[in-house]
Amino acid sequence: MLLGIDVGGTFTDAVVLKNGSILAQAKHPTTHGKLLDGVLAVMDTILRGMDATRLERVALSTTIVTNALVEGKTDRVNLMLMTGPGMDYRGLLPAEPVLLSGYIDHRGREAAPPDTKAAVAAARDIGGIYAIAGKFSVRNPAHEQQVAASIRKTASPLHVSLSSEISGSLNFWRRTNSSYYNAAVWRRFGEFAGAVEEALKRRGIHAPVHILKADGGTMPLPAARQLPVEAIFTGPAASVLGIMALAEPDGEAVSLDVGGTTTDIALWRNGLPLFAQRGARIAGYPTSVQAFRLKSIGIGGDSFVAREADGAIRIGPERKGPAMAVGGDQPTLSDAMIVAGTAAFGDARLAAEAMRQVARPGETEAETAWSILTQAAVEVCRAIREMISEQASEPVYKVEDVIKQNPVKPDWVIGIGGAAPGLAPLVAEKLGCRCRIPENAAVANAVGAAVAKPTIEITLRADTSQGSYTVAELGLAEKLPARNMRREEVRELAARCLRERAAQIGVEAKDIAVVYEEEFNLIRGFSTTGKIITCRLQLKPGVLYTQSHGEGCI
Amino acid sequence: MTGGKLGLVFFPAFDWAITPTHPEREERLLYTRDQIEEEGLLDLPGIREYKPRLADRIDADRVHIGVPDILSLITDAHLVSAGGAITAAEAVLKREVERSFALVRPPGHHAMRVVHGTRGFCTINIEAVMIEYLRRHYGIRRVAVVDTDVHHGDGTQDIFYHDPDTLFISFHQDGRTLYPGSGFPEELGSPGALVSTVNLPLPPGTTDQGLSSVLDNFILPVLDDFQPEIIINSAGQDNHYSDPLANMAITAQGYARLAEKLQADIAVLEGGYSIEAALPYVNVGIILAMAGLDYSRVVEPDIAKCPRQPAATTGYIDNLIKEWRQIWANREKLKREAIAKAGDFWQRRRQIYYDDSGISERQQETVRLCPKCQGYLTVDTEAEGYSLGYQSAFATVVNRDSCSACRSAAYDAAHQAKKQGRRQHCYVQDKQQDILIKL
Numbered sequence A: 001m002l003l004g005i006d007v008g009g010t011f012t013d014a015v016v017l018k019n020g021s022i023l024a025q026a027k028h029p030t031t032h033g034k035l036l037d038g039v040l041a042v043m044d045t046i047l048r049g050m051d052a053t054r055l056e057r058v059a060l061s062t063t064i065v066t067n068a069l070v071e072g073k074t075d076r077v078n079l080m081l082m083t084g085p086g087m088d089y090r091g092l093l094p095a096e097p098v099l100l101s102g103y104i105d106h107r108g109r110e111a112a113p114p115d116t117k118a119a120v121a122a123a124r125d126i127g128g129i130y131a132i133a134g135k136f137s138v139r140n141p142a143h144e145q146q147v148a149a150s151i152r153k154t155a156s157p158l159h160v161s162l163s164s165e166i167s168g169s170l171n172f173w174r175r176t177n178s179s180y181y182n183a184a185v186w187r188r189f190g191e192f193a194g195a196v197e198e199a200l201k202r203r204g205i206h207a208p209v210h211i212l213k214a215d216g217g218t219m220p221l222p223a224a225r226q227l228p229v230e231a232i233f234t235g236p237a238a239s240v241l242g243i244m245a246l247a248e249p250d251g252e253a254v255s256l257d258v259g260g261t262t263t264d265i266a267l268w269r270n271g272l273p274l275f276a277q278r279g280a281r282i283a284g285y286p287t288s289v290q291a292f293r294l295k296s297i298g299i300g301g302d303s304f305v306a307r308e309a310d311g312a313i314r315i316g317p318e319r320k321g322p323a324m325a326v327g328g329d330q331p332t333l334s335d336a337m338i339v340a341g342t343a344a345f346g347d348a349r350l351a352a353e354a355m356r357q358v359a360r361p362g363e364t365e366a367e368t369a370w371s372i373l374t375q376a377a378v379e380v381c382r383a384i385r386e387m388i389s390e391q392a393s394e395p396v397y398k399v400e401d402v403i404k405q406n407p408v409k410p411d412w413v414i415g416i417g418g419a420a421p422g423l424a425p426l427v428a429e430k431l432g433c434r435c436r437i438p439e440n441a442a443v444a445n446a447v448g449a450a451v452a453k454p455t456i457e458i459t460l461r462a463d464t465s466q467g468s469y470t471v472a473e474l475g476l477a478e479k480l481p482a483r484n485m486r487r488e489e490v491r492e493l494a495a496r497c498l499r500e501r502a503a504q505i506g507v508e509a510k511d512i513a514v515v516y517e518e519e520f521n522l523i524r525g526f527s528t529t530g531k532i533i534t535c536r537l538q539l540k541p542g543v544l545y546t547q548s549h550g551e552g553c554i
Numbered sequence B: 001m002t003g004g005k006l007g008l009v010f011f012p013a014f015d016w017a018i019t020p021t022h023p024e025r026e027e028r029l030l031y032t033r034d035q036i037e038e039e040g041l042l043d044l045p046g047i048r049e050y051k052p053r054l055a056d057r058i059d060a061d062r063v064h065i066g067v068p069d070i071l072s073l074i075t076d077a078h079l080v081s082a083g084g085a086i087t088a089a090e091a092v093l094k095r096e097v098e099r100s101f102a103l104v105r106p107p108g109h110h111a112m113r114v115v116h117g118t119r120g121f122c123t124i125n126i127e128a129v130m131i132e133y134l135r136r137h138y139g140i141r142r143v144a145v146v147d148t149d150v151h152h153g154d155g156t157q158d159i160f161y162h163d164p165d166t167l168f169i170s171f172h173q174d175g176r177t178l179y180p181g182s183g184f185p186e187e188l189g190s191p192g193a194l195v196s197t198v199n200l201p202l203p204p205g206t207t208d209q210g211l212s213s214v215l216d217n218f219i220l221p222v223l224d225d226f227q228p229e230i231i232i233n234s235a236g237q238d239n240h241y242s243d244p245l246a247n248m249a250i251t252a253q254g255y256a257r258l259a260e261k262l263q264a265d266i267a268v269l270e271g272g273y274s275i276e277a278a279l280p281y282v283n284v285g286i287i288l289a290m291a292g293l294d295y296s297r298v299v300e301p302d303i304a305k306c307p308r309q310p311a312a313t314t315g316y317i318d319n320l321i322k323e324w325r326q327i328w329a330n331r332e333k334l335k336r337e338a339i340a341k342a343g344d345f346w347q348r349r350r351q352i353y354y355d356d357s358g359i360s361e362r363q364q365e366t367v368r369l370c371p372k373c374q375g376y377l378t379v380d381t382e383a384e385g386y387s388l389g390y391q392s393a394f395a396t397v398v399n400r401d402s403c404s405a406c407r408s409a410a411y412d413a414a415h416q417a418k419k420q421g422r423r424q425h426c427y428v429q430d431k432q433q434d435i436l437i438k439l
Ligand SMILES: [Zn+2]
Pocket: B149, B150, B151, B236, B238, B270, B271, B272
């Protein structure tokens, strides 16, 4: 049995799944300010009459990190940077940094040693929280580690975030912002995690607790305590995972999560959602937190509908209240759906009245409703096309990739969310796709959290001419076991590191996938002196089991 | 302005090399990629990255006469690289960005009008392809090219040698000490375009000091005089003190300051083979400078190795500038005299070497000096090489403004050559109809 809980903006939803079927579901208003109260309330409701000891896993998609940031309940952070040569980052960061001398170059070589004395001297007494980032620390984390060690020795810090442990990818600016935010929410997340563990213990639940991440994977709570920044923006990730579990997109697809005021669009290829090219932004600052490629447009069931002076229909982006069918005072997209017969709630006569308010002279209510829905579908289609063309026009660095243009060509439109049945089929028709609206779409997010697989990513970079390799995420910088290693051997070494990491945090390392690989020959003076091989492996995001193929998939 | 200050087309061609150990190999922009990504430059609101488009065959045919045809001489990489330059230029002309940088490979500035193979790592001239594209599609006329590669941009010079609307300025390490061995002050352009070719051969060991002197005291004032509609920078980076193929002493700061002062509309990468010690820093410096951002912290780790400029070099450069200022001031007079001296036709004969392809070409150009227009051009070429064997061609070029008499004369000359059959291939490159005709 799997328990999934999704803390949404309005409701906290819970589902219990067994072999892919939903055994129970429950709902409780989200308790803003005291998220845990709502989580425990919905959990107690859903587990009533169940044997809680049979739970195999509890997974949470929570807004705790997002809320801490929005409400400003974050800690001050001693942000220490070794920027080396390059850009001036002052004014581009969420906090004023302390700049330390010393840096690593692009090959991971020390160009100048770090000034650990200056680090200790600059440590301010602002609560013992530190974030340390050095340029090219993913190529050699030694400097970050040395600065951290001297801080630990002298300043008894509560927490130190290192940029190299937070992301194995190049982009010092993003890693810096990520490690800052990781440190800033560390204490608040820790308190939440502690309270969750305590509450579960009191209820006799000993199943491991997982936290959903923005990349659509989960991580066990103890590991999440060190990487809380990963638990930001999990709502959209839960929704995408829910779609994966409920609708099993295959081939190429586009999914629509049609909510009250927005529609979130995701693109799918080979059954997997596409990722954003770079990381998510937090409070406007670019970070290395990976997230799905999503586009949100201001069209949802509650979007208000008006007739402009020039006769055009305007839909959204604001919500001016609920549908007239349920007592609102402005026409909405839902009213159009009710009149068109693609939604059934509230008072149909009031919905018809809503249509009369925006009708052209001589138009029937049904004609008005259909022209509104058509217009909404046109706007969603435009956003989908934009998204596909943005994806196709992203820079690539190989001739082969320029030549073989490969834009997403969706075969399916998948709709979830309350207003999806009224909109998704129209969008599918316009795109010439088939449409799928899964059952239980209302609890897709909680299902997504319940079945999301754990993800781990590591980046191994081997430099055979220097005879060394690094795995930044693990803080590893080691000698290569053999000279002249081939790509397959480097990949196997990386897989071993990933399995060790998985074992360390208590996750099963099944289905290791190569996310990215590159291999370059190093030529010095017209002869080959070695290779640089980079191998990024991941336990891919995915679902433990799907609605239709429950048995045996866990 | 919607996109920001700088458009960047970054195309390192990670799957393309001339040969595995050639300086133009996959690894060349690897460390530049690392530095650009690590800095986070592509996330800056003032910088927008563009995916290169593919250039079309006509884009190359508008500039080059490939023998037997251009597509048989190039790879897809060349079309991406030239297309990248076009993408960068269009971003500026569509006003999506204020200026742009095509950080692309393979390079192009040694590729001449007639192409038998690859020379100086170049097969098609990506700046020239871009410029002629802009002329065709955006109605641009006056263009200035400032070639800051350490090697003389002999291909670009060749293509625009008879074009008074293109000012070609190249500073480079003195041709007596470096490939391709040309680029002397007396190469001024053919009489109708005299002093629209400007060569500044600099002594080995020239530093940022010498560079900034040439720029401030000559190049910038000349650009002011010429009043181009757009300025192109052929931004080679092999003047760096660590470059293995040359002997100059320019730093990343020197290159960034150059970019800042030049304010080129479009910069296009050319050479630069110090792939670890120079390129990451030089490129970050140029990108920051072109985006109007602070570049003062971009300093090479081994900056202590950069030599100082000898006093004799400073004197030599000051003198060169003085001589050039005089030529520039007298350019109208010099042009009138050259035209008068040449009469109706001007001719030159040259030997051209293709070091990468192992080809030697004998070429004769004849320019009709027409009182009514920019005339027309005929080119007679024979090439020999190990794998090539022998090939010959005759081509005529109808200019954008060729008068009807020149236009028919150009066609007649080509048809006559075809009839005589002395050359294997005969072409008319008709810039009025935007077509390369193979007879
Ligand atoms: Zn060069």
